[in-house]
Amino acid sequence: MTLLTILLLACITFGTRYLFLEGLLPVRLGSNIKQFLSYSGPAVLTAITMPILFVHTHQLDTSVSNPYLWGALAAIAAAYKTANIYWTVGLGTLAFAAVSSLHF
Amino acid sequence: MKHINIGVKVSIRKGVVDMLPLSLAVLPWGILFGSIAVQRGFSWLEAQMFSAIIFGGAVQIVTVELIADNASLVTVLFTAFVISSRHFLYGLFLREKLSPQPLRWRLGLGFLLTDELFALSGHRRAYRGRLRLIYGLAAGGSFYLAWNIWTFVGIVAGAVLPDLTELGLDFAIAATFIALVVPEIKTLATLAAVITAAIFSLLFSLWEFELGLVIAALLAMAAGFTVQQLRRAS
Numbered sequence: 001m002t003l004l005t006i007l008l009l010a011c012i013t014f015g016t017r018y019l020f021l022e023g024l025l026p027v028r029l030g031s032n033i034k035q036f037l038s039y040s041g042p043a044v045l046t047a048i049t050m051p052i053l054f055v056h057t058h059q060l061d062t063s064v065s066n067p068y069l070w071g072a073l074a075a076i077a078a079a080y081k082t083a084n085i086y087w088t089v090g091l092g093t094l095a096f097a098a099v100s101s102l103h104f
Numbered sequence: 105m106k107h108i109n110i111g112v113k114v115s116i117r118k119g120v121v122d123m124l125p126l127s128l129a130v131l132p133w134g135i136l137f138g139s140i141a142v143q144r145g146f147s148w149l150e151a152q153m154f155s156a157i158i159f160g161g162a163v164q165i166v167t168v169e170l171i172a173d174n175a176s177l178v179t180v181l182f183t184a185f186v187i188s189s190r191h192f193l194y195g196l197f198l199r200e201k202l203s204p205q206p207l208r209w210r211l212g213l214g215f216l217l218t219d220e221l222f223a224l225s226g227h228r229r230a231y232r233g234r235l236r237l238i239y240g241l242a243a244g245g246s247f248y249l250a251w252n253i254w255t256f257v258g259i260v261a262g263a264v265l266p267d268l269t270e271l272g273l274d275f276a277i278a279a280t281f282i283a284l285v286v287p288e289i290k291t292l293a294t295l296a297a298v299i300t301a302a303i304f305s306l307l308f309s310l311w312e313f314e315l316g317l318v319i320a321a322l323l324a325m326a327a328g329f330t331v332q333q334l335r336r337a338s
Contacts, residue, residue, distance in 0.1 A: 002150055005177060009167055009184050010157040016188040018214035020195030023203035029196070036329045039297040040197045041226040042288050043324035044190065045281040046301035047317050048219060051309035052278045060310060068275060075279045079286035088283035089125050089276060096275045 071096025115235045119224075119242025126220040127250035129276035130161060132268035134254020137164050139262020144172035148259050155255035159248060160218065163187050183314070190318045194222040201231040209237055216244025223284055292335065297328030 019025065029037070053068040054061055062069070075092030082088065134155070141151035146168065154164045163184045170180045194217055202210055213221075213231070221244040224230075231237055258265075289295050301324035308316025 005171060005180060006153050008181055012181060012184045013158050013160045013163055013188050014215055016191035017195060017217040020199045021202045021210045021214045035332060036325050037197050039325040039328035040193050042285045042294055043297050043301045043321040045223055045285050046298045047305035047320040049278045049281045050302045050305045052274050054306060055309045071275050072278060072282060075282040076286055079283050083287040085122060085283040089279045092279035093275060100272060
C-alpha cells in the first residue's frame, strides 16, 4: 500500500514537471503568454528567497540582528557589482557567517 | 574529437559546480526527511524510494507526515499536487527550448526539473545545443545524487544527529538565487515583478498558505507584464 502511494506521488511530481515539455501536447504559447512567462525566473526565485531570509519560526524577522538580512545585503551588492554567482555566494555567506557568529 | 570531449567535461564540471551551493544547502533537509521517515515507521527502502523516485523536498516531508497520520490517499495526492503545481510554470517556461528535444533528454531533464534546476535554466540560450543539455543534466543529476545521499544519511544516522535545519545552510539557497536574480533586473518591469514577489511571498508565508509560492509568482509575473505593456503603450 505504501509502495503504491509512493509510486502515485512519483507520478504527480514527474507529471507536473514533464507535462509542458511534451511537444505532442496541443498548447501553443502566444507572444503575450511568452512575455508573461519571461518573468517566471525572477518571480519564482524571489518568492522562494524572501521567506528564507525573513520568516523564521513562522514569524517575520526584519531586525538588524537577523544575519540573513546582512548576508542578503552583501550578496545583492556583490551580485550587482560582479554579476558572478561564485563571488555572490562567497561574499554573502561570509557576511552571513560573520553576523551569525556575533550572537546578538 | 578531442576538443569535443573537453567541451563535455567542462560542461559537466560547470553544471556540478554551479549546483554545488544548492546541493550542500539541502543537506539538513535531506537528513531531516530521512530521519522523519524512519521515525514515522517507514522502512529504509521506502524512505529511500521517496527521494529516488518522487524527488521533491517539500512534497516528501509533507506527505510522509500525512501518510504516517493515516490521511486518506486523496488528501495525500491532492496535497502533493498543490505543492507540485509550481512545476507547471517551469515546464511552460522551458517548453519552447525542451519540447523539440529528443524524448530521452525531455524525460531526463523533466525528471530532474526541481526548483534548483529551474533556477539554473534562466539563461537565454539554456538547453540550446548538446553541451548546454549536458550542463543541465550534470547540474540536475548532481543535485539528485546529493539529495539521495543526504536522505540516506538521515535514514541511517538521523536518530543520533542534531537538527541541522537551524544551522543556516539555507542561506546558500538565498545567496545563489540572489546571484541569479539581481543581474536580471535591467528593466522597470522586472523590478516590479521582483518587488511584487517579495511582498506577496512574505505575506503568504506568514499565513502558511500552501499555494502561496505559486500565487505570489503569478502575481509578480502579472505585475512585470503589466508594467511592460504600460511602458510600451506610453
